[in-house]
Amino acid sequence: MLIIRPEPLTAEAFKPFGDVIETADRDFFMINNGSTQRFHRLARVMLGQAGDSGIISIFRAQQIPMPLEVKMLERHPQGSQAFVPLKQNPFLVLVAPAGETPDPAAIRAFITDGTQGVNYHTGVWHHPVLSCVEEDDFLVVDREGEGNNCDEHFFADDTQILLQTP
Numbered sequence: 001m002l003i004i005r006p007e008p009l010t011a012e013a014f015k016p017f018g019d020v021i022e023t024a025d026r027d028f029f030m031i032n033n034g035s036t037q038r039f040h041r042l043a044r045v046m047l048g049q050a051g052d053s054g055i056i057s058i059f060r061a062q063q064i065p066m067p068l069e070v071k072m073l074e075r076h077p078q079g080s081q082a083f084v085p086l087k088q089n090p091f092l093v094l095v096a097p098a099g100e101t102p103d104p105a106a107i108r109a110f111i112t113d114g115t116q117g118v119n120y121h122t123g124v125w126h127h128p129v130l131s132c133v134e135e136d137d138f139l140v141v142d143r144e145g146e147g148n149n150c151d152e153h154f155f156a157d158d159t160q161i162l163l164q165t166p
């Protein structure tokens, strides 16, 4: 059985999978006559084809019991997907590099600090949102357009992966 334990989310560690959306130690410039700091372009919305839209939604996620037997990961082949917590709760991020299918040996788990969001780049394998509290709200920015934008990969029954939280 492959046991995966989350590591603290950092921009550097998450680079192979996408962007961390945060203000800590990030550059900003002043706008609004000096009353507002703009932390500019922390991530880009990736789209797949002409006519696609970047859309903003709210996901109200119920907590999934831990430890989690990881049965599947998904990817969005035509766009990025960003999750920004609306209630300052940490959440779990489970990812694997983009590719034809997710490599169990390359799966990484991260725990956010409550202020951080993530932007999965196009095609990056990830588990559907994993709330760390009974119910949590996330602002989600992703792609809407023609064609399929969600591939699910279910691991074989003999591939046992366990996400173990502290």
Ligand SMILES: NC(=O)N[C@@H](O)C(=O)O
Residues within 6 Å of the ligand: 074, 081, 126, 127, 128, 129, 150
């Ligand atoms: N399916 C859907 O919109 N949500 C997932 O993509 C997810 O990453 O939670």
Ligand code: NI
Residues within 6 Å of the ligand: 074, 076, 081, 126, 128
């Ligand atoms: Ni997704």
